[in-house]
Amino acid sequence: MDMKATKKKLGIKERYAHMTRGLGWEPTYQSADAVFPYDKYEGIKIHDWDKWVDPFRLTMDAYWKYQGEKDRKLYAVIEAFAQNNGHLNITDARYLSAIKLFWQGVSPLENYVVQGFARAGRHFRGEASRVACQMQAVDELRHYQTQAHSISNYNKYYNGFHSQRHMWDRVWYLSVPKSFGEDALTSGPFEFLIAISFSFEYVLTNLLFVPFMSGAAYNGDMSTVTFGFSAQSDESRHMTLGIEAIKFLLEQDPANVPIVQGWIDKWFWRGSKVLALVGMMMDYMLPKRVMSWKEAWEIYAEENGGALFRDLARYGIRPPKGWADACEAKDHLSHQVWLLFYEYGGAAAFHTWSLTDEELDWLSAKYPDSFDKYYRPRLEFLRDKHARGERVYQGTLPTLCTTCQIPLCFTEPGDPTKISHRETVHKDEKYVFCSDHCQEIFGNEPEKFVQSWLPVNQIYQGNCFNPDVDPTAPDFDPLKAVLEYFKYNLGRDNGDFEGSEDQRNFAMWRGQASKN
Amino acid sequence: MSKVFIIVQANEEARPIVEALLQDNPHAVAQESPAMVRVEAEGKMTLNRATVEDLTGQPFNIQQLHVNLISISGHIDEDDDYLTVAWAN
Amino acid sequence: MSVEIKAVEIKPLRNTFTNVAELIGGDKPASRYQEATLGVQATTNMHYRPTWEPEFELFDPRRSAIQMREWYDLKDPRQLYYASWTIQRAKEQETQEANFDFVESRYLHLSLPDDVKKLSLDVLLPLRHAAWGANMNNNELCSRAFSEVLISPAIMQAMDNLGIAQYLTRLGLLLDEPEVLDAAKAQWMSGEAWQPLRHMIEDSFVVRDFMEIFLVQNFVFDGLLYPLIYDRFVDDTLTSRGGSAVAMLTSFMPMWFGQSSKWVDGVLKVAVAESEQNKALISQWTTTWRDRAVTALTPIAAMAFGNSQETMMNEVIEQFNARAKKLGIAA
Numbered sequence: 001m002d003m004k005a006t007k008k009k010l011g012i013k014e015r016y017a018h019m020t021r022g023l024g025w026e027p028t029y030q031s032a033d034a035v036f037p038y039d040k041y042e043g044i045k046i047h048d049w050d051k052w053v054d055p056f057r058l059t060m061d062a063y064w065k066y067q068g069e070k071d072r073k074l075y076a077v078i079e080a081f082a083q084n085n086g087h088l089n090i091t092d093a094r095y096l097s098a099i100k101l102f103w104q105g106v107s108p109l110e111n112y113v114v115q116g117f118a119r120a121g122r123h124f125r126g127e128a129s130r131v132a133c134q135m136q137a138v139d140e141l142r143h144y145q146t147q148a149h150s151i152s153n154y155n156k157y158y159n160g161f162h163s164q165r166h167m168w169d170r171v172w173y174l175s176v177p178k179s180f181g182e183d184a185l186t187s188g189p190f191e192f193l194i195a196i197s198f199s200f201e202y203v204l205t206n207l208l209f210v211p212f213m214s215g216a217a218y219n220g221d222m223s224t225v226t227f228g229f230s231a232q233s234d235e236s237r238h239m240t241l242g243i244e245a246i247k248f249l250l251e252q253d254p255a256n257v258p259i260v261q262g263w264i265d266k267w268f269w270r271g272s273k274v275l276a277l278v279g280m281m282m283d284y285m286l287p288k289r290v291m292s293w294k295e296a297w298e299i300y301a302e303e304n305g306g307a308l309f310r311d312l313a314r315y316g317i318r319p320p321k322g323w324a325d326a327c328e329a330k331d332h333l334s335h336q337v338w339l340l341f342y343e344y345g346g347a348a349a350f351h352t353w354s355l356t357d358e359e360l361d362w363l364s365a366k367y368p369d370s371f372d373k374y375y376r377p378r379l380e381f382l383r384d385k386h387a388r389g390e391r392v393y394q395g396t397l398p399t400l401c402t403t404c405q406i407p408l409c410f411t412e413p414g415d416p417t418k419i420s421h422r423e424t425v426h427k428d429e430k431y432v433f434c435s436d437h438c439q440e441i442f443g444n445e446p447e448k449f450v451q452s453w454l455p456v457n458q459i460y461q462g463n464c465f466n467p468d469v470d471p472t473a474p475d476f477d478p479l480k481a482v483l484e485y486f487k488y489n490l491g492r493d494n495g496d497f498e499g500s501e502d503q504r505n506f507a508m509w510r511g512q513a514s515k516n
Numbered sequence: 517m518s519k520v521f522i523i524v525q526a527n528e529e530a531r532p533i534v535e536a537l538l539q540d541n542p543h544a545v546a547q548e549s550p551a552m553v554r555v556e557a558e559g560k561m562t563l564n565r566a567t568v569e570d571l572t573g574q575p576f577n578i579q580q581l582h583v584n585l586i587s588i589s590g591h592i593d594e595d596d597d598y599l600t601v602a603w604a605n
Numbered sequence: 606m607s608v609e610i611k612a613v614e615i616k617p618l619r620n621t622f623t624n625v626a627e628l629i630g631g632d633k634p635a636s637r638y639q640e641a642t643l644g645v646q647a648t649t650n651m652h653y654r655p656t657w658e659p660e661f662e663l664f665d666p667r668r669s670a671i672q673m674r675e676w677y678d679l680k681d682p683r684q685l686y687y688a689s690w691t692i693q694r695a696k697e698q699e700t701q702e703a704n705f706d707f708v709e710s711r712y713l714h715l716s717l718p719d720d721v722k723k724l725s726l727d728v729l730l731p732l733r734h735a736a737w738g739a740n741m742n743n744n745e746l747c748s749r750a751f752s753e754v755l756i757s758p759a760i761m762q763a764m765d766n767l768g769i770a771q772y773l774t775r776l777g778l779l780l781d782e783p784e785v786l787d788a789a790k791a792q793w794m795s796g797e798a799w800q801p802l803r804h805m806i807e808d809s810f811v812v813r814d815f816m817e818i819f820l821v822q823n824f825v826f827d828g829l830l831y832p833l834i835y836d837r838f839v840d841d842t843l844t845s846r847g848g849s850a851v852a853m854l855t856s857f858m859p860m861w862f863g864q865s866s867k868w869v870d871g872v873l874k875v876a877v878a879e880s881e882q883n884k885a886l887i888s889q890w891t892t893t894w895r896d897r898a899v900t901a902l903t904p905i906a907a908m909a910f911g912n913s914q915e916t917m918m919n920e921v922i923e924q925f926n927a928r929a930k931k932l933g934i935a936a
Contacts, residue, residue, distance in 0.1 A: 010778065012595060014783075018774050022790070023770050025790065030808060030810060030811050035807065059771050061772075064691055064768070065698055066579065066583050068691045069583055072692060085615060108647070111646075118744045119748035134760070135764075137747065145687045149641065155619065156618065157615065157618060159618070162623050166624065168647060169649045178647070183653060188656055213551070214549045232585075233583065240588070240592055304521075307519065448656070452652055487623065505618075
């Protein structure tokens with residue numbers, strides 16, 4: 001047989017163009033605007049979708065190969081962890097508060113954006129952008145599900161993990177990430193992309209996964225470190241989608257620049273508020289600490305984000321409006337949030353506790369400009385009260401910021417002694433905010449943010465009781481009724497770590513496992 | 517000049533990637549943290565397929581990096597034989 | 606610090622998550638599929654209306670006219686979750702890759718009779734666009750569906766559709782030069798035989814009811830196209846004419862169709878059994894879109910089968926109708 005020489009292999013770039021761009025077509029039986037109805041109303045102008053570049057050029061064959069490899073490894077660890085009581089290898093059961101908060105407040109966001117990226121992956125007109133969004137959609141599904149499977153084992157033995165979905169829909173502090181996710185999902189597809197791919201994934205997600213997961217490794221939690229790093233390997237692709245998306249939008253039309261700048265301002269600030277929870281996890285909840293929130297902020301936000309915004313300056317983009325205030329807050333954020341949760345520890349579905357001297361010293365060393373002056377005295381005071389049997393629990397309901405939904409607990413820029421508080425009157429109603437930036441976000445979209453489901457306001461309106469409850473009964477206890485609506489197991493999920501069921505069980509099981 | 521970085525898991529498969537990065541980018545520095553290694557460099561850094569293959573004696577596909585990659589920063593240019601991360605400033 | 610952990614018997618406090626327990630009849634050990642999908646989607650206290658569709662809530666079952674007392678009844682009999690899906694696909698991809706290598710290394714693609722090669726390219730390559738259309742519809746399904754039991758398999762199905770479009774692209778690149786892809790696209794855009802199919806697919810892009818999208822794409826379109834093209838055209842017609850290399854290069858597709866049909870049947874059967882109203886609607890959708898699809902596929906069958914097109918089409922329609930009947934659909 002006469003054999004022709006094997007054909008020249010196509011390079012990865014040409015091959016990828018055939019595998020994506022080549023697949024789509026301009027519809028003629030339906031108008032393009034009917035097939036893609038959502039990509040114009042935000043005012044973004046795209047002239048040439050083919051200018052979109054996906055630098056990783058992953059096709060499905062390679063995707064399945066590498067993702068299959070990752071998941072075979074990951075599930076081997078999950079199985080071994082469950083079979084060998086791996087949970088008893090963590091440093092201390094206090095550590096679990098961090099994982100509870102992650103499961104309650106971060107994992108549902110992973111699941112939320114599956115539908116958001118599927119929508120973008122269907123409704124952008126350019127094929128390459130769609131493929132990148134679809135891969136992120138299915139990756140995010142992976143993240144939620146691998147987290148569910150990793151945390152399934154903790155849920156069997158410890159409290160606070162059991163009713164994630166119910167809590168997500170109801171609990172006061174979880175409305176912070178919930179409203180963040182729903183704000184992004186209800187936005188148009190371009191804003192969604194800037195919110196999640198750029199502002200969250202590119203600028204902020206390293207702060208969540210890298211130091212926190214390294215911390216999980218340091219605290220003996222092989223299960224979390226494995227799903228965390230495994231998720232993060234997808235995240236590198238997602239971050240690249242974020243930076244490619246922003247370059248693309250800015251290069252397509254100068255009229256896009258102010259729109260994109262507005263979204264960067266909004267979403268950087270929204271994201272930095274959600275990450276306040278991570279700051280508390282890193283500084284307070286890891287029994288063995290890898291780095292402080294402040295150090296992580298300096299490396300991953302200031303240094304890396306700084307490089308990014310210097311790079312984007314050529315398009316006329318400046319750093320987000322809240323940048324300076326967020327950087328100043330690195331000395332305060334984690335402490336203010338921990339104090340909030342400590343004092344509202346009766347209403348949180350994870351435990352808080354009094355810090356040891358050693359831990360306080362670590363914080364003093366890491367926060368020389370703020371900790372001893374503003375926070376250590378308060379923490380020591382609370383610890384003394386606790387030691388005297390007078391553990392402080394706030395019983396009153398806090399005021400929530402209408403935008404980020406965090407209780408007013410942050411201080412004024414330049415004055416860490418004064419709680420920051422802003423007000424706007426819109427159509428005769430008064431709205432309260434934690435900062436200039438949250439107030440401005442409301443001012444730009446009042447019709448959206450007047451819809452905020454603010455848990456405290458809802459409690460006052462009687463919307464946070466189970467249907468069988470009678471608020472007019474003489475023995476009605478409103479706080480208890482609200483916590484039951486949250487689906488808490490009272491006295492097991494909430495309150496101080498000292499004396500908790502988690503503390504007792506962990507000590508007993510570890511005792512059984514490590515002694516004869 | 518701004519720094520770029522590549523962070524990988526601290527494991528056997530990623531070891532030659534770290535070595536190749538350090539070998540081909542003399543200005544790059546590796547920092548180890550629990551379970552991960554961060555390689556950072558001023559301005560620009562390249563991972564070459566040939567270098568990894570020389571180190572391991574095995575064929576290497578640049579996309580294999582994804583299996584153990586934790587994070588990456590800078591603009592990315594990937595082809596069959598290399599992956600470069602760089603800032604333009 | 607790591608302590609030596611003995612194997613000890615520790616009694617768990619609970620077996621699974623509340624959202625799962627509520628749907629499996631109480632707190633008992635749950636499978637990975639169940640923990641990954643049951644009761645996962647948020648249901649209440651949503652903050653803002655979608656700016657892109659303010660008439661609905663963000664998560665809203667009213668995006669379909671189908672009604673379910675419990676949407677989580679629409680389970681996937683394959684019980685796929687991401688890891689089981691991706692690991693299974695990785696294995697199948699390995700086989701498919703080996704087939705590509707086998708064909709290429711033994712020059713089987715060069716030994717195809719010229720007329721068989723031309724026929725293969727004429728029929729199969731424009732279908733990469735149909736697979737891309739399927740990808741669009743399943744993304745739409747994922748983004749609009751209510752309940753995680755639909756959302757999760759929908760995005761996996763969408764990625765499978767993309768994988769199929771890419772396998773067909775690779776087939777074109779292996780059998781011939783890249784220009785054949787352009788020629789196939791030109792056929793797709795203006796070749797007479799392809800216009801009814803493209804017209805039908807573009808009309809499916811404006812369907813907004815997520816259960817209708819599910820049915821149109823995954824039951825009707827795939828249910829007629831895959832048996833016609835991969836069972837009858839590739840595995841029978843081409844193979845009998847010396848084109849078994851093409852069957853090797855597309856072996857993923859009929860295997861995949863068998864798997865995805867299990868999902869489709871599982872969902873439709875339950876939705877139909879739920880109420881007379883659902884049954885009527887599903888039957889009506891099936892009739893309308895089936896008749897449309899038959900018309901759209903007829904010119905392609907003519908190209909593929911010549912004189913035996915009518916027999917082939919009738920076999921496929923009968924097979925489809927029997928499947929519909931088994932699901933309780935009156936079409």
